[in-house]
Amino acid sequence: LVSEDLFHRANAVLDGRRKNWDFESDKTDLYPLKPFMKCHIHPHRSLTAAPSKGRKGNLYHYYFCTLCKGAERHPVDKVHQQVEDLLKSIQISAETVKLYRKVLESIFDRESGDKVKEMTKNQVDIEKLEQRNQNIQNMLMDGKLEPSEYHRMKDINDRELAQIKHKVEHLQEHGSTYKKYIKKEVPLLENLVSFYQRSNGETKRKILGCIFSEKFVLENKKVAAVKYTTPIQVLLNVKGVLESGKTKKEVENDLLFNLAPSPGLEPGTP
Structure with a gap:
């Protein structure tokens, strides 16, 4: 009837290990990382969060x-700092974001012709x-077809x-989603850390x-053991290519034909 996590926390209260625990209020701002962490000793087990005196x-x-x-057991503030440090390491420069956006636009424009043909067909x-x-x-x-045959064919x-x-x-839906992603979501990657720090718990998630x-x-x-989504992995690839010393045109061609994601890339969540 209740989640296993709630079961264990309720038992902790009943056993006297936690006093006056509030089960109802939203604690997303306090523990935004809760859905993203698992135990390294029990990999099947997600970490939960709670206060302790x-x-x-x-x-x-x-x-x-x-x-x-x-x-x-990990102090919340230290884990939050660890994640922010990780975000700093993958934060993308304005130049990279600009090129990434250009590559995506090229890919979507190139494939829009195929989509138009498919829509027409x-x-x-x-x-x-x-x-x-x-x-x-x-x-x-006109009486040329039996009702049973009509229903079968229909x-x-x-x-x-x-x-x-x-x-x-x-x-139709994916076409508008990609345009919105390029226009609104991609530029946020340039100021990822500051945007994350200013956000509430739900937005951080x-x-x-x-x-x-x-x-x-x-x-x-x-x-x-961090594994990135396809868009982030592509951005890291973009960053690597930009730092390779190639000309801008060579970089763009590499990204366009080898590194950029297909239009199945929609981000998971924001």
Whole structure:
């Protein structure tokens, strides 16, 4: 009836290890990293977070594993600093962001022609199926088709029609998503750290959802085993190519044909 995490925290309260724990209020601002961390001792176990009173009555906040009994417990402020340091290491320069944006625009423009052709073909198929439905309806009304056969044929047409219309909606939706991503999301990468620091907990989680493709662990008090999403990995590749000493045109060609992501790249979350 309740999550395993909530079960363990409730037992901690009942056992007297935590007093007056508030289960209802939103603690996203206090613990924004909670969805992104797992225990390095129990990789299947996500870390939770809660406050704890020190000997002098001071309140301290920790990320911890409910199975490790203290072996996996990290002060919140230190973990937050670790993540901010990591963001600084992947923050992208204005030049890189500008080139990345140009590459994406080139890719989307190049593929827009193919999308237009596909949209045109889908529209022709839609009109053909709608006309077919009209034809079998006329045949039914003229007594040239049995009702059972009419319904069978119409069901087949309607299923195919729904599939094609879904494809059209998908193409239309993704076209607008990419334009929005290039215009609004990409420039934020230039000031990633300051934007992250100014954000509330919910926005921080959205930012991190665009950066980490899997949950990370803490080893020796440091963020480890980090796996990035495709857009971030591509940006790191962009950064590497820019630092390779090639001319701007050579860099652009390398990115366009080898490094840039396909239009399946939409960021996970912001």
